[in-house]
Amino acid sequence: MQHELKILTPIGMLGYGFDEALFWSAVSDGVDAIICDSGSTDSGPARLALGTMSGSRDGYAAELEKFLLAAHHFHVPVLIGSAGGDGANAHVDVFVDIIHEIVARLHLRPMKVVKIYAEVSKDVVREELDAGRIVSCGEAVPELQRSDVEDASRIVAQMGMESYLKAMDEHPDFDVIIGGRSYDPAPYAAFCVHKGFTNLDIAWHMGKIMECGALCAKPKSREALAIVRHDSFDIRPLNPSSRCTAVSVAAHTLYEKTRPDLLVGPGGSLHLNDTTYEELPDNRTVRVRGAKFVPVEQGGYTVKLEAARTHGYHSCFFGGFTDPILVAQIDPFIQTVRDHVASVCKFEYDLKLTTYGARNEISITRVIHAARVGCMHGSYLGQVATSGNFAMPCAPLDIPMGRVCEFCIYHLMPVDDPTALFPIFAETTQHNSDGEPPALVIPAYSPRGFQSASYAEHENNLxxxxxxxxxxxxxxxxxxxxxxxxxxxxxxxxxxxxxxxxxxxxxxxxxxxxxxxxxxxxxxxxxxxxxxxxxxxxxxxxxxxxxxxxxxxxxxxxxxxxxxxxxxxxxxxxxxxxxxxxx
Structure with missing residues (x-):
């Protein structure tokens, strides 16, 4: 039986960039898998509403190329979750298309690629909603309305580990799995179970930390390695200027979570009250034990649904006031701008004006044009500068920003079968040319930027x-x-x-x-x-x-x-x- 499992996460969000030398050093030393998350709701609802990706196609291709070269030369399997940021079916297909292009361009060996879709039919959601089986994901989320379903551009569900595990069991010879919207730790937990590391206490907790890469290090960095055992796991940043500490790893449990002691996900919850964090003698690695995964009762499995819609249009302008006479009376002046807009725009609108650092205000293009003119040429008590008030740094002056987007579904739906909503497809990608793949050249590591060794030494002594x-x-x-x-x-x-x-x-x-x-x-x-x-x-x-x-x-x-x-x-x-x- 395998006693250790090494998992490499080069970056907490695919497309954000990682150090190629650190990546290849870890791969050449030997890892069992490269696993990387690609999704988040952090940047708002636009991707779900508009069908856009969080990164550029070229940016994804540059990083996937390194993953595929690792798969080619070292036969390291690759798992990617929440393709494109929102995990929509179209973005899963984009990633698979990128893989086809890379294999052909670099003359790589045939690759077995498995994709898992995560979009959910509105008919399914309507049926469950009518049956009263959909509930809000947290007390801050309003009850789901029929109009929310109708307005949604698309609906995705966060898959748990079961769909990844099913994909690996059905296709054990896979090279790459591209998953749609996923619970961030799901591919990590699934890979552990697939390889015989069935202690879900360990698998889920490791995944919760590793899905952010080395964000749990001090200073925070990107590339991380997990060494999983049957009773514990180790977390280590690859950047030599970073280190994990007991507190920095424990503190990561707080990051972007509602509470630090109880992490709820598909299939159960992770209880962390008895977790221990041990700093190892290398002064860079932390060993973690003691989490407890409590599965849901039979029939209690739920998946989180996510969706967004468009709602009108918005535009903006920006600039600055420097005249101290005007700045001293900014609030009444802003009211004159509002009055001017109301006199020009005889239709319904929202105008949000910001005095920097206090409020944010956006408007449709005609409204913000009127508002900008009011800012530019409005008069005020004691005015001596009569040519104009407003410094406008760039053109166009009135900037259309397109559709307004907003979340409309963030709810839990029960399922009888955790894999039923997530169809799995496999294909082999290969090329027909006689070219040779590129020789593998591992670059030397050169510290730079905020993660440099000199910065770390300065930070520690500052x-x-x-x-x-x-x-x-x-x-x-x-x-x-x-x-x-x-x-x-x-x-x-x-x-x-x-x-x-x-x-x-x-x-x-x-x-x-x-x-x-x-x-x-x-x-x-x-x-x-x-x-x-x-x-x-x-x-x-x-x-x-x-x-x-x-x-x-x-x-x-x-x-x-x-x-x-x-x-x-x-x-x-x-x-x-x-x-x-x-x-």
Missing amino acids: LRPTILSPPAPPGMRYLGEFASVIRSKNAGPYELTFDIMFDSLAKYFFAKSSGVLDVSKFAELYAIKVSDIVAAVWWEPAMALKVTVKRPIVSGRFGETDTHGSCQHAGLLRVLIPAMEEA
Whole structure:
């Protein structure tokens, strides 16, 4: 029986780029599979609504070429989930078409390619909705309406590991599997089970971490290797300037999740209360044990449905005011712009105007033209600059942005058979020419950019600068100077999650006992109702507090100011906490 399984993930999102030297070094040392995710709802609803991909075809081809060369020279199987970003059938086909082109162009050996579709018929969803069997995915998601189904451009379902496992069992000689929309860890868990590593506690937890590559490292990087055993798994970044620590790996459980201790997915939930994280002597690798996968009861299997629709059109303009006389009276001036637009546009519209850093505003082209003219030539009290107010940096001045997109389905649907919605097709791609494949040349690693060794050394020795002024009052500190990490992020399209981490247990327990971060104060800080806080969990393994709230505007919908959700942490930086006496 095989005792270890090595899985390489070159990047947490296919198309984002990875280091070729680190990739080939790992492949040549020996790996059992290359597994990579390609999907997310982080960037909003446009891909689902419009049928676009998150990356360019050329960008995907450049990275898939390296994967196929590894399959050719080293017979390493490749698994890709959520092709194209949304996992639509058409994007699965695009990836398979790219593979055909690469095999022919490089004269590679014949490749067996398996594809798994994930689109769901509206008829199926309508039937289940009428039967009352579809429920919202979380309390922040509204009930599904018949109009949501009708308006959806396409509907995809997140497949679990069962469809990948079925594909591998039916086609054990596969070279590449291209999956439609997938639960991110599903191909990882499925490959483990296929290779005889049937401990789902280990397989699912490894997949939950590895699907983001080496984002769990410090400093965060891209390429990661997992070494899976029957009772544990190791996580290691390939970049020599990064390392995994017990806290950095534990903290990744918080990333873009509603809560850190319970991760729900198709087929069951992963409980992490008893998980341990052991730093190994190489000072770069962490060994993980103790997660518990609890399967759903028989008949309780659900898949998550995702869909988006288009809803009108939008356009924008941008520029800046510099006149201090105008800036001092910006709010009443903006009202004159609104009044001007209303006098010109005698039809229904939404106008969203931003004074930078406060509100985001978008409009259809005629409306924003009127708004821009109002900004450019509107008068104000004490005006001395009469030629124009508004600095416009580029043309065109009024920029059509196309259709407005919004999520309309993010719901759970029960299924009797976890594989029934996901048809599997296999084909062998080959060429008819007599050309030879290219010789394999493994480039030398050269650190560069933010992941360079010099940066890592500097980061480790750097005294944290004072980032907030004026200084906190005597006896107090700003949370932004006390915590080691304060971040915000989407937890799906309908939730926003905040992670506040500390660099010692002493600081963690001090902050926890201080009371400055209780739910009522958090709600007051962000001007939300306490009932809009979905979860608030102090998580000792990562020395962190996680707070998840309902998003005031669904990710990417008209009027959104932060689709990714990553810039909402700033309100926490100036929270005052009593100064802690250092030991």
